[in-house]
Amino acid sequence: MSEALALNLLLFLPVIGGVLLLALPERRADLVRGLAMVVLLAQLALAAWLYLRFQAGVPGLQFETRLPWIPAWGVHYHIALDGLNLLLVLLTAFLGPLVVAGAFTSITKDVKLFHGMVMFIQFTMLGTFLAQDLFLFYVFWEAMLIPMFLMIGIWGGERRIYATLKFFLYTAFGSILMLAAIIYLAHTVLSADGTPSFAFADLYELGLGVQVQTLLLAAFALSFAIKVPMVPLHTWLPDAHVEAPTAGSVILAGVLLKMGTYGFLKLGFPLFPDAALLATPLIMTLAVISIIYGAGLALVQDDIKKIIAYSSVSHLGYVMLGLVTYNLLGVQGAIIQMVSHGLVAGGLFLMVGMIYERCHSRDLADYGGLAKLLPAYSVFFMILTLAAIGLPTTSGFTGEFLVLLGAFHAAWPQFEQGVSYPLVLASLAVLGIVLGALYMLRLARRLLFGEARAPVAGLRDLSLREMGILGVLVVAVFYIGLFPNDFLQKTEQAAMEYQERILAVRDGEVER
Amino acid sequence: MNGLLTLLVLLPLAGFLVNGLFGRRLGPAFVNIVGVGLPLAAFAVAVWAWRILEAGGGEPLIETVFTWALVGEHVFEVSFYLDRLSAVMALIVTGVGALIHIYSIGYMKGDESYARYFAYLNLFLFFMLLLVLGRSLLVLFVGWEGVGLASYLLIGFWFQDVDKARAGRKAFITNRVGDAGFLLGMFLIFTTVGTLEMDQINQAFAGGLIPVGIATAAGILLFIGATGKSAQIPLHVWLPDAMAGPTPVSALIHAATMVTAGIYLVARMSGVYLEAPAASTLIAVIGLLTAFLAATIALVQTDIKKVLAYSTISQLGFMFLALGVGAYAVAVFHLFTHAFFKAALFLGAGSVIHALNGEQDIRRMGGLAHRIPWTSGTFLVATAAIAGLPPLAGFFSKDEILWFALASGQGGSFWFWLLGSVTAFLTALYMFRLYWLVFLGRSRMAPEVAAHVHESPWPMTSVLVVLALFSVVAGWFALPQYLAPLLPAPDLRFAWPILHWGLIVFAVLVAVAGLVAAGVLYGDGGRRAEAIERRFARLYRVLAGKYFVDEIYERLLQRPWRWISDRVFLRLGDRILLDGSLHGLAALARRGAGVLVRIETGSLHWYAWMILLGLVAVLIWVWRYV
């Protein structure tokens, strides 16, 4: 099978699976789950195969498919893999089966619809990452909202309606501004034969004026920043996470948030390099604020899910910091941190789900000494906690180390000419590792250590299924922590192109 | 012999995995074989590697294992490096480590988490070896954080006690603050030198290519990391609390090995510090201050382990003093001797606690010398060693430190020597105070405790004997000369041998004076000491309160941060400002809609009128503008 065909299959497999799902009888929930697992595992296999076939060091896109879709508007169905979306696609495919496996016992009503939603989300998320045409990208970006909205709204907790409306409206608001910007862009681009074009390749070569760029970047950035989420646009996240069902939280934290950072990486900054350079101090400041503010908020929560939600704000601050360093260290670190956070936060949410299934409480005050009651659970929880803290040998360290080093590296030249604001920011970001340890270890201590206490007696430790899910996650976390080089080699070319596109403007190689 | 260093590092890791996964099921005998056998094997490998090193004339052995990351032109490799300095460290770590593993067989017998204990201990050994054998700062940092993790797990080993769990967390966080400084130092070096391989860094700095300001900044930042790990002011607060862990852990991690990582780091990066006199002076000052203040606190502690904890902090301060005046090899020498007698002291304390069924308060001890002779004898030897009585180990190493504190051409000063000597006096004083109150005089034990006093089992006492033996002879190894090719002694300000001999005599007198003073003050069960305590009650309270550093941190750092996070970030920021504006917008939309909805009256009549009006308006508009 050719790789391009495999890529299309990868994208549409969930759709096929979803349709097949609908044909199954509702009362045979086991069949529904089984089919979903099979489909998503097949998707994972495809993704893994494509990852192995991906060639490092080759510039541009690989495994492309480009078919005209709406010729009059210059819209194409254009998907491909490159270093930027490769790992995110792999992450999405990896988390899919884990999400379904995790939901085996917790989702019991409307099982068919639920799994259909999961399929739909996989489809839209992969589409967003794979799209190389702006129109296509936007369609997938918006489409993702629907299944997420339903997932939170139907299977969520008590305040689910509030949470899902907040999530939907907040995100949609940003997207509308982005739509306006997209329409403007499409009209400005003229490809070789004089028709408007939405292809990324054409958009990169635009050469717009700085003012225009700034406005457009603002529109795009608003939408992406809400998704990341960056402070101060983050308040939808804690509510969404707390009220969402476990599977929803895992998908949200694992993949959805990365769509925002991916948007910056693939579109926001490279499309508007002059504006990006101007905006760098602002974004850097917001990133560091996110790191510290998120850490502070996580420290004073008593709802376990809220703690992890705010930790996401903090961790993704590192990603944003890495993206604006415009050097390989920071950018590669940001990419790794994206993947690492997806695994670690996803894992932590899965674990919260497991304990919630048993005890129906997310309140930290209800728990204590779980290391005694649930030893296997505690081991995995401790490992994921350490990964979240960024302990060396875990993926969290790889990401944070490279990002911080990159930030320092980028800030240093300015320091040699006098006081450097970026250096101050970089130093504050390093302080973030202390704050991160503070709230995570507080969580660990309250949950696992001290006097044994739980809302329900006779707790069962992890089942084989649960151990399998967590085991796979932990192995991935350590693998990226110990042997990240294989991943780094594959993403390096695209990271370099990103860097060059933006720095070319600064170093005067391109006339604007 | 390629792969030897890698093998050395991996042996304890294997022990961790095997005991961690299967130990519980396979029983204590199996755990012993794996958990103790592998460290012993590691020691054997370390000796073997050392012999290869010596056979090659001290030429460093380098093993590159794999490339961790290749980012652009930046290469991050995992490689191991064995020279005389790391060989000494590795031998201490595996040697003393193995001994403490043996001791633990006796001490932890019957504990329900026996396998977990040995697994964690092996994990620690793995990370510590990474730390001392790593060629680059990155590998060292992996080991650095890893031992912090092991320490966290072992301090909070009996985690069902909330205080113990809290102590573990405190250690980790305090270390982390130091680690932040370490990271910044690493970044600075990487950005200016271009590599993290320590041997290459030293060469770059020695070559004079790097400006002094950078060397100073890097030196200070790395030292911040060292203060965290080696419990110096201001990051020393975790060590006394770390005594919550099992006593062998205190001996291994918080006396002989992990806390010495900071010393090792500075010694290893001597190339940087030689070019940064300001940073070196800072190290010397902080080291000396820490040594002195910790000694004063040790004087009034009543928990046997806490006395030893503060003693460790104090001795580490001495080592930093040596580092600060350029006497790197001497600092390592003291590290070497200290490992033996401090481990002996801690394990001896463990033996006492074991004998007294958990009692740790020295006010409820006394008269134990005859009842637990082996413990008492070894403890006495170790006490004499730390006090600096010749010809025991501590005398040699401490004396060298004091000499260089005075005479070193790289920062030596009379005041360093003076305060150092005062601290040495205090050291002898509080150590012999400890010995007297615990082992001599009348028994102040509770009757039930006194009845069951028994000597410890052979795994424990044999180790005590071995360590005591080394506490005697360790000083006779001429370590500074051995390390001289790597870490030359600093030039002297004045090289009068007679001054040196005079100092030695003075030091011995100081030690004896401490011994005598201890006898006077505490010989009668501490009554004279208590009288003095009452006279200087306020001073006593400050000392007993450890200068209230913990309380200051709580007030100045922890509470404000929590307050800001709660009041400013959460309530003001998130709830009032951010969500508030959101909800405000929503309310606005709702109110607007409420106004507009009045058009929908539900009355057909009204609708008809509206249609008519609209139609008329459109017609007029068309008439006028089209």
Add this chain to the structure above:
Amino acid sequence: MDDTTFLLALSGMLFALGLVGVIVRRNLLVTLMFLELMLNGVILSLVVFTQLLGAEAGAVLVLLVFVVAAAEIAIAVPILLLLVRAGHTLDPGAYAGLKG
């Protein structure tokens, strides 16, 4: 005045009469009847213009309007019937269910 003017005026008056009736009368059935009157006024004017301009399209349009009017009555009257069966009155003021 000639025939064209007279017929157009007639159609305009029919329309106006119908409009007034729709607005003024407070009886649903009668309102419907006046609505028909308006439609007939429009149809008349369409016929006049078709004859005047000779456009066949006009004739088609007339037939179209007839059919639409008939269909509209066929649907509106049963709706009215059901409404009145529930509400028991022909006064439009009683039916404000679409309010807000």
